[in-house]
Amino acid sequence: MHELSIFQDEVNTLQILALWQTINTAVERLPRKDSSLLVALEAMIAAGFSSRRRAIVNISIETWNCTFGVEDTLEYPSKVKLALQQLRPLADLHLPAFPEGDGDRVNIF
Numbered sequence: 001m002h003e004l005s006i007f008q009d010e011v012n013t014l015q016i017l018a019l020w021q022t023i024n025t026a027v028e029r030l031p032r033k034d035s036s037l038l039v040a041l042e043a044m045i046a047a048g049f050s051s052r053r054r055a056i057v058n059i060s061i062e063t064w065n066c067t068f069g070v071e072d073t074l075e076y077p078s079k080v081k082l083a084l085q086q087l088r089p090l091a092d093l094h095l096p097a098f099p100e101g102d103g104d105r106v107n108i109f
Helices: 002-029 035-040 042-050 054-066 078-090
Strands: none
Touching: 002 042, 002 054, 035 042, 042 054, 042 078
16 A cells, blocks of 8 residues: 555656646746736746755746746846745856845845
8 A cells, every 4th residue: 555655646746747847838938028927926936946846946947047037137026036045056047137135135016
């Protein structure tokens, strides 16, 4: 019975990863990737960057870099900004106009 449980966990993980990839592909196909969309998707994007699953974080980084990361400038909502601050030392992130040197302060708009 234990082996069946482990197998089911692996199947669930693969399904979650496939769903996350599908969602991120849909974001990539959106015509605009600007600050207003970033605000609308704040919870989802922050969750992707903060996931305990490395594959979800990696998918999120890839999507970020080819969508929001290519913008000239962005206004960062608080949850996204915090997640990026934590991930920044560990990952290659394209961060247009990312606020420098404000430590733990997060501007909420």
